Structure formats: structure tokens, C-alpha cells
Amino acid sequence: MGNTILHVAAHYGRAHFAAEVLKITPALLWHQSKKNETVLHIAANEGHIEVVHLLLSIEEHYKEKLMRITYENGDTALHKAVRSRHQDVARLLVKEDPEFEFPSNKAQETPLYLAAESDLCEALVEILNSCKQPTSSAGPLNRTPLHAAVIQEHTDCARLLMQWNKSLCEEPDAGNSLHFAALLGVKEVVSDMLGWKKSLAYLPAGSENDWTTATYVAASAGKVDVLHELLNHCPDCWEMLDSNGRNALHEAILYSQANVVSYLLKPTKWDKLIEDPDNDGNTPLHLLASSNFWGYVPLELKDHPRAKKMSYDKENKTPPDVAMSCTEWTADKDRIAPSLYHNFFISIAQLG
Known part of the structure; x- marks a missing residue:
């Protein structure tokens, strides 16, 4: 040794x-x-x-x-103290060498990143306040300390980082920090970010040909509180589409989020969502017909006056046609609810 x-x-x-x-x-x-x-x-x-x-x-x-x-993995003594959650030692080390930039180790982790990831607010404050040249914001997978704090749902650390450098909110990874906050339902962080810059809600996450926005991330994850916050700050977000031409109702149905379906269809101002087709001509009803979502279909969808059961997708199929084809290609029918097909037609008959 x-x-x-x-x-x-x-x-x-x-x-x-x-x-x-x-x-x-x-x-x-x-x-x-x-x-x-x-x-x-x-x-x-x-x-x-x-x-x-x-x-x-x-x-x-x-x-x-x-x-x-540095240790063999690139850790300094400060890395060690933060990683082991010894905030008193971390604060001392920062005070003793405030001129140091505290660079990243071989895994691209800076002490600042580790403090944010571990919810060590005291160490985080010391690093941000004592260092004349605060550590680089880049981390593993090009994630920032703000990404790390949001992903771990450390609200206080996230707020400290936003106060230190608001532009971190715009740094992309697979998405900016708002997308992670929307996915995980960290409502307070979403509210703070949008309070600083509403345009964050319109930034895409993903690749050039496969992207989404915070609204659809929240809808697919069933985070109604976050969705409400997004629509409250940016009322026109409901009109946005993802790279597949889908709206928030498409996403909610695709991911079987009944609470989001109910939330979107209770007010009449978002009625248009129920009849909008995606790039393949699928309305939300087409996606519903091909899903296992029929165990519970919100009344707001069943009884909605603008739900059209005979709309056609690009394959010239109506929602009932889609439901029938699903029963035909499902080899192991016993693995889905036996009444799925029957329930679909009972429910679809109730639609306008």
C-alpha cells in the first residue's frame, strides 16, 4: 500500500x-x-x-x-472531504486556499459538483463565496452542478447555484435543468427558473430529430403541479408540439397519466388538444386505442364533446380500427386485460 x-x-x-x-x-x-x-x-x-x-x-x-x-483518480483533499460529507473539513480547505480553482478529477467531478450532488449546502456556499475564481461548472456527461442538484432533488442547493450563476439554467445536457426538474416534479425549482426566464419553457431537450420540451416531460411523468406551473408562467405552452407532432394530451395518454388527462380536459380552453393529430395522423384517441390505458379512462375524456371516434390516421384507421388491430397482433391475449377490447368499444361509443 x-x-x-x-x-x-x-x-x-x-x-x-x-x-x-x-x-x-x-x-x-x-x-x-x-x-x-x-x-x-x-x-x-x-x-x-x-x-x-x-x-x-x-x-x-x-x-x-x-x-x-491529487489522488490516483484526480481527487484533491477537498474532493475527499466533500465526497465523504465532512462539511467542516471542506470549509476549512476552501478557506485555506481561496486562490485555487479546484478543477475536476478524472471523472470530471469538481468539488462544487460533488457538493451540489450530495446536498452539502454549507460546503457549497463556502466554495461559491470564498473562491475568487469559482470552479468550472462542467461535470460528468457535460452536466453542471445545477443538473446534479436538480436530479437529486436538492432544492436548496439548486437555488444557491441559480443565485450564483443563473445562466446554468440554460446549460444543456440531454436537456437543461428545467427538463430534469419537470421530470422529477421539483415544483419550487421550476417556479424559480421560470420566474427568472420564461423562455426556458420553450427550449427543446433531445436530439435534432427527436426532441421534446418541459411541458411534455411533465405530462409524460404525471407531474400535474409542474405542468400547472409551466402553463401558469407560459400560457401558450399547451399549443406546442414535440418532434413527433404530439401535444401534451398525446403524451399523457401515451404514458397512461390519467391525472394529466383530467387536468388538461377539465377547462374548456384546452379542448382543441383532443382532436389534434400527430405527424402520423394519430389523435389522442388513436393512441388511447393502442394502449393499455383502458383500465381507467377519465370521464373528462369519455364524455368530451370534441372527441371524434371516426377520425382517420395516415393509415386510414379510426380509433376502433386501431383497437381491433391491437387485439389481432397481440399473441398472448391473456397477458392484457381480457375486457380491453370490449371496454374500448363501450367507452368509444360514449364519445361524441
Whole structure:
């Protein structure tokens, strides 16, 4: 392993013993194991703040150099402290070397990214406030610390990052942070982002030929509160289409989100959604006919006056035709509800 007696003392938090060892052999302060791990790495990882204080005081003029030595995976002592959730040690390390940019390790994780991902608000504040040149915002898979905070649903960290740098809201990954907040139902973050810049709601997520927006992400995930927030800030979002020409009602039916169907069809202002075709000519009813959604069809859909049971898709099929073809190609009929086909026609007969 290449560990010295000083490494062992640091691991167990024996600050007094470590001080005595360093009086005899101060060079051990710089000794690295086979994995390039220093005594400071170990003390930071274990959260032994007294040992960290000691190590940084031994070579005052060289403490920055000691703090910047990287482990085999590129971690500095600050990475270690944050990853192990030792906020007191992390705050100390940042204060001791505020000039350092704290770059990413080999996995592209910066201490800032790790703090956001782990919901370590105190460490996050220290990094943002103490560093004259705050760490790079890029992270793994080109995700920002804001992506990390939102994906983990750490609302307080997300808000801190937005206050620090609002432009992080616009940084894409597979989508911007608003798309992740919509997917996970982090309503407070969605509200804050849209309060800063409403146009975020219109930005696409995905590839050039396969993209969606936050409205459809929320609809497909069944996040009615987020959908309400989006439509409240951007009332015309309901008219938008994704790359397949689908509206929010298409998405809700495609993903069997009955609560979203009810929400969209209760007010009459969004009635048009029920008759809009997608790029293949499928209305929401066509998608409904080909799904397993018939176990529960909201009354708002069954009884809707604008639901047309005889509209044709590009294959010249009506919703009943689609339902019939589904029963024909489903080899294992016992694996779907036996009354699916029957229920469809009972329900479709009720449509206008």
C-alpha cells in the first residue's frame, strides 16, 4: 500500500501522535502511497479536522501545494472531504486556499459538483463565496452542478447555484435543468427558473430529430403541479408540439397519466388538444386505442364533446380500427386485460 505510520495516525485521527511523528520526520508529510494518497487526503476523507489543521500548519508556505496534490483518480483533499460529507473539513480547505480553482478529477467531478450532488449546502456556499475564481461548472456527461442538484432533488442547493450563476439554467445536457426538474416534479425549482426566464419553457431537450420540451416531460411523468406551473408562467405552452407532432394530451395518454388527462380536459380552453393529430395522423384517441390505458379512462375524456371516434390516421384507421388491430397482433391475449377490447368499444361509443 505504501502507507507510513503517519498515514495510519491520520486515518484514526491521532493528531497529537501525528504531531510527534512530524517533529521527528517532517518529510513524511509529503509521502504518497502507491495510489498517490497523502496524509492530508486520508485525514480529509475521514473527517479528522484536528489532523487537517495540524497538517496545514506544519508547512505554512507550502500548504497550497499540499492541498493541490491529487489522488490516483484526480481527487484533491477537498474532493475527499466533500465526497465523504465532512462539511467542516471542506470549509476549512476552501478557506485555506481561496486562490485555487479546484478543477475536476478524472471523472470530471469538481468539488462544487460533488457538493451540489450530495446536498452539502454549507460546503457549497463556502466554495461559491470564498473562491475568487469559482470552479468550472462542467461535470460528468457535460452536466453542471445545477443538473446534479436538480436530479437529486436538492432544492436548496439548486437555488444557491441559480443565485450564483443563473445562466446554468440554460446549460444543456440531454436537456437543461428545467427538463430534469419537470421530470422529477421539483415544483419550487421550476417556479424559480421560470420566474427568472420564461423562455426556458420553450427550449427543446433531445436530439435534432427527436426532441421534446418541459411541458411534455411533465405530462409524460404525471407531474400535474409542474405542468400547472409551466402553463401558469407560459400560457401558450399547451399549443406546442414535440418532434413527433404530439401535444401534451398525446403524451399523457401515451404514458397512461390519467391525472394529466383530467387536468388538461377539465377547462374548456384546452379542448382543441383532443382532436389534434400527430405527424402520423394519430389523435389522442388513436393512441388511447393502442394502449393499455383502458383500465381507467377519465370521464373528462369519455364524455368530451370534441372527441371524434371516426377520425382517420395516415393509415386510414379510426380509433376502433386501431383497437381491433391491437387485439389481432397481440399473441398472448391473456397477458392484457381480457375486457380491453370490449371496454374500448363501450367507452368509444360514449364519445361524441
